Amino acid sequence: xxxAVLTTPTVFAPGxxxxxxxxxxxxxxxxxxxxxxxxxxxxxxxxxxxxxxGSRFGIIDEFFFSxxxxxxxxxxxxxxxGTSEGSLWLHLYVTMEEAVLGFAIGSITGVVVGIAxxxxxxxxxxxxxxxxxxxxxxxxxxxxIFIMIFGLGxxxxxxxxxIMVFFVVFANAFQGVREADRNLMANAQILGARGWQLTRSVxxxxxxxxxxxSLHVSFGFAIIGAIVGEFVGSRHGIGxxxxxxxGTFDSAGMYAAIVVIMIVALAAEYLMTWVEGRLATWRPAPxxxxx
Amino acid sequence: xxxxxxxxxxxxxxxxxxxxxxxxxxxxxxxxxxFNMSVARGEFVAVVGPTGCGKSTTLNLVTGLARPSSGExxxxxxxxxxxxxxxxxxxQTDALFPWRSVIDNVVAGPLFRGKPRxxxxxxxxxxxxxxxxxxxxxxxxxxxSGGMRKRVSLAQTFINEPQVLLxxxxxxxxxxxxxxxxxxxxxxxxxxxxxxxxxVTHDLEEAIxxxxxxxxxxxxxxxxxxxxxxxxxxxxVVSEIRYQEDFIxxxxxxxxxxxxxxxxxxGRDEARAA
Numbered sequence: 060x061x062x063a064v065l066t067t068p069t070v071f072a073p074g075x076x077x078x079x080x081x082x083x084x085x086x087x088x089x090x091x092x093x094x095x096x097x098x099x100x101x102x103x104x105x106x107x108x109x110x111x112x113g114s115r116f117g118i119i120d121e122f123f124f125s126x127x128x129x130x131x132x133x134x135x136x137x138x139x140x141g142t143s144e145g146s147l148w149l150h151l152y153v154t155m156e157e158a159v160l161g162f163a164i165g166s167i168t169g170v171v172v173g174i175a176x177x178x179x180x181x182x183x184x185x186x187x188x189x190x191x192x193x194x195x196x197x198x199x200x201x202x203x204i205f206i207m208i209f210g211l212g213x214x215x216x217x218x219x220x221x222i223m224v225f226f227v228v229f230a231n232a233f234q235g236v237r238e239a240d241r242n243l244m245a246n247a248q249i250l251g252a253r254g255w256q257l258t259r260s261v262x263x264x265x266x267x268x269x270x271x272x273s274l275h276v277s278f279g280f281a282i283i284g285a286i287v288g289e290f291v292g293s294r295h296g297i298g299x300x301x302x303x304x305x306g307t308f309d310s311a312g313m314y315a316a317i318v319v320i321m322i323v324a325l326a327a328e329y330l331m332t333w334v335e336g337r338l339a340t341w342r343p344a345p346x347x348x349x350x
Numbered sequence: 351x352x353x354x355x356x357x358x359x360x361x362x363x364x365x366x367x368x369x370x371x372x373x374x375x376x377x378x379x380x381x382x383x384x385f386n387m388s389v390a391r392g393e394f395v396a397v398v399g400p401t402g403c404g405k406s407t408t409l410n411l412v413t414g415l416a417r418p419s420s421g422e423x424x425x426x427x428x429x430x431x432x433x434x435x436x437x438x439x440x441x442q443t444d445a446l447f448p449w450r451s452v453i454d455n456v457v458a459g460p461l462f463r464g465k466p467r468x469x470x471x472x473x474x475x476x477x478x479x480x481x482x483x484x485x486x487x488x489x490x491x492x493x494x495s496g497g498m499r500k501r502v503s504l505a506q507t508f509i510n511e512p513q514v515l516l517x518x519x520x521x522x523x524x525x526x527x528x529x530x531x532x533x534x535x536x537x538x539x540x541x542x543x544x545x546x547x548x549x550v551t552h553d554l555e556e557a558i559x560x561x562x563x564x565x566x567x568x569x570x571x572x573x574x575x576x577x578x579x580x581x582x583x584x585x586x587v588v589s590e591i592r593y594q595e596d597f598i599x600x601x602x603x604x605x606x607x608x609x610x611x612x613x614x615x616x617g618r619d620e621a622r623a624a
Contacts, residue, residue, distance in 0.1 A: 245415060246445035248433055250510065251462035260458070264449045341449040341490040 122310065129311040134318060142300060151319060153295040154285050157213055161220020162281035166228045168221075170270055173232025177266070178258065183233075190229070198223050198284070202291045211292050220284030224277040231273035235266025268342075271335045278327045282320060359427055361514055361546040362389040362412055367421035368571075369407050380571040381407045385421070387565060387574065389514075394540065394547045396557035398608060399567030400615035405550040406442075408572070409516045412548065413437055425514065435463065438512030438545070440520040444499055446491045452502050453478065453487040459510040477505040481535060497528040501535065508539055515540070517549045521556070533560060533588040541585065554608060558601050559588045566607050569615030578604050 107127045113119035114126035121129070137147040144150065176183045202219055209215035239262050247261045289298025297316050304312030364387040371379045381404040389395050399405050410416035411423050414433045423430045425437075446455050453474050460470035478484055481501040491499055500521065507515065521529045537560065540547060551557050557564050564578045582597060591597050 240445075242441050242443055242445045243447060245413075246439065246441060247447075247458070247462070248415070249413060249437060249439045250459040250506065251435060252458075253462070256462055260462075261447065264447070267449075339449075341451070342492070 122308070125310040125314050130314045130318065133311040133315040137315060144295075144299065144303060147300075147319070150296050150300055151323070153213070154282070154289065154297045154320075155323065157216035157285035157288070157296070158220050158278070158281040160213075161217045161284055162224050162278050164217070165221040165224030165281065166270075166274055166277060169225045169228025169273075170232045172225075173229045173270075174236050174258070174262065174266065177233045177236025178262065190226075194226050194230075198226075199287050202287050205288065206292045211294055216285045216288035216293065216296070219288040220281040223280040223284040227277045227280060228270065228273045231269040232266055235269030236262055238269070239265040268339070271331075271339075275328065275331055278331065279324055282324055282327075286320065358391065360388040360424075361391050361393075361426060362387070362548065363422075363424040363427075364388075364408065364411065365422045365424070367408075367411060367418045367423060369404070369411060369416065370419045383571040383573050385573055389546045389548060391513075391546055392544045393563065394549065394561045395563045395565065396549045396551060396561035397565045397567060398551060398554055398557045398604075399572060400569045400608075400612045401552060403567050403570040403611075403615060404572035405552075405567060406518050409439070409518050409548060409550060412514070412516055413439060434514075435510070436513040438507040438510055438515045440503060440507055440515070440517040442519040442522055444491070444503075444523075446499060446502055446506070448491050451488050451490055452483065452494070455491070455502055456505045456509055459506060463510070473509055474505070477509045478502075480508075480539070481505045496524055497532065500524060500528075500532055504532075504535065504539065508543060511543065513545050515543075515545045515547045517547065519551050520549075522551070522553070529556070530589045536560070537586065537588065554601055554605055555592055558582075558597060558604070559586065559591050564604060566604060566611070569611045569618065575611060576604075576607055 110119065110124070111127045114121040114124060114129075119126075141147060142150065176186060198219070201222060202215075205215040205218045209218055243261050243265065244257065247257055252260055285296065286298035286301070289296035290302055293299050297320055301313050301316045304310070304316065364385050367385045368383045369381045371381055373379050385408065387395070387408070397405050397408065407416065411418055412425070412430065414430045425434050447458065450458070453471065456474040456477055457470045460473060461467070465473075475484070475487070478487060481504055483498060483501055483505070486494065486498070491502070494502065503520070521532050524532060533556070547561075549557070549560060554564075558580055561580055564580060566575045566578070567573065568575045578600065580600065582591060582594070582600075
């Protein structure tokens, strides 16, 4: 009886061995990837193509909406010959310097203040009202004030980028500290952690995923701060380029500046994801890159 | 028998302890009332009682994470004022640090306590070998099974060589087979370490299989209803002991007692819900 059961060939239909099923699954996954890629490119080409044709044939007003080829030519001209205000790289460098400085200072103070208030209920109760009040100010209205205080140079833009970043990072760090698992805290204390050890070994790591979530969005905010500051008054920067393009009705120039910022922001986003992946190897796989 | 070990006084003493909470809506609630307990050096005490009766509160009082509202909690004859370094605690839920690898979890205690790194890591490797986890050092907790995580937790606790081990339903989340294995692991570690253990559980069979003494608590506010000595010989084989006649007789006796409290407790819950 048992022998017969054991020696009976599998009841699976032909073509369903493990290897075949795996191969089929791999093929399906590959096809799906190709399909996604195909449609991504198709949609991009369709949009740019109709934009280009629309402006060529006068359906879209080239004066306001420019055209992909004009924007491309402007980008090439800027990178090779430089802009009317000097090298594109100088402007990009200034904007990035403002954004990165504001981002760094804003996120560090945000994390420090967030953790300090998160760990101290009394401080949190006292300061929460002030933070709410400041947080309700639309940040960009501070641009003219900062320019008045810090002048046309880099200082006013860093200040604006800082204020954009600080509140986002602060709120997340604060929440992350509050969400630290009480069991883990008790465990660390009983194992012997005291004061700063407890903060370093439990509080900060548990707040880390919250903090990183805020860093992702807040670099974008830092760029907004820098560019808005440059709009309002500056001597260098991508915001200045947009402002000048606006003044000369150069729509291609405006879109070209937007493209430059877009590329930079995307690159920063990828960099941030990569850093986070390196720091968070302990997390279960779904949150990491799909291999 | 460790229970009759006459070396000094009791290791843990709770004398007429009561503990009250202020609930979020501002009401005062008594979790335990006139609670008395005494644990000798090397003794294994189990605490059983209806759910939500305040079993875990007794442990928190011993750690110093909670203070008694009245009465006194003593460790080695001294009143408890702070978290005592001689205490180890095993949690019901997973309390491993998810961002640390297995070895970094085990090494946490000695490093917090200022041991040199080399010494701490050597000791951690030794403890991992003792709980049969050599070769898993660099894995993260989420990569391990529930039983493996529990063994890491035990190594993390035992590496500090606690003289008092408090366990709050540590194996309740495990499946039955894994739990029996963990019981054996625990008894082996305990018999080597000679620590006093307070083991809180809702599983009566687990309590009898492991302990020298079983405390039965009343429905909340908890106080001691009865104390049963367990005179089964050691070393015990947990997977077989439950079929012995004196085990069955004892568990029936304690259960009769416990059932009255469980019914009282659930009756009150229903009255409160109604």
